[in-house]
Amino acid sequence: MVAEKKFGPNPTEGEEPTIDFNLATNWQSLFKMITACDCIAGSREIFSASSLIEIINEVRTGKMNILWVTNTGNLRNKVKELLASDLEAGRKYVDKEARYRLVNEIKRPEEE
Numbered sequence: 001m002v003a004e005k006k007f008g009p010n011p012t013e014g015e016e017p018t019i020d021f022n023l024a025t026n027w028q029s030l031f032k033m034i035t036a037c038d039c040i041a042g043s044r045e046i047f048s049a050s051s052l053i054e055i056i057n058e059v060r061t062g063k064m065n066i067l068w069v070t071n072t073g074n075l076r077n078k079v080k081e082l083l084a085s086d087l088e089a090g091r092k093y094v095d096k097e098a099r100y101r102l103v104n105e106i107k108r109p110e111e112e
Contacts, residue, residue: 019033019073020073021033021074022074024078024082034049034053034056037049041072042070042071043072052070052075055069056069059079060083066079066080
């Protein structure tokens with residue numbers, strides 16, 4: 001049986017998260033880091049790598065709120081940083097409304 005990797009606030013009792021998504025420099029490296037994990041434990045649920053990448057892509061297109069992205073391993077903050085970089089570079093999103101939501105989500109303080 002293959003051991004399952006879990007990353008999160010308490011993957012097993014007393015352990016600290018073992019991944020820091022702040023090390024990613026772009027979307028490709030972020031997705032590569034996520035894919036290297038079997039799953040990532042958020043505060044309320046455990047995400048498979050594929051479902052987490054799907055959520056991030058929905059956030060990138062403005063279809064989902066940034067708060068859907070777990071902040072385990074600083075992931076939410078890294079997604080915000082990469083979104084801000086995309087916006088500064090003028091990369092296009094689905095539509096003006098989606099772009100407006102993304103800008104507001106990046107600038108708005110996090111709601112916990």
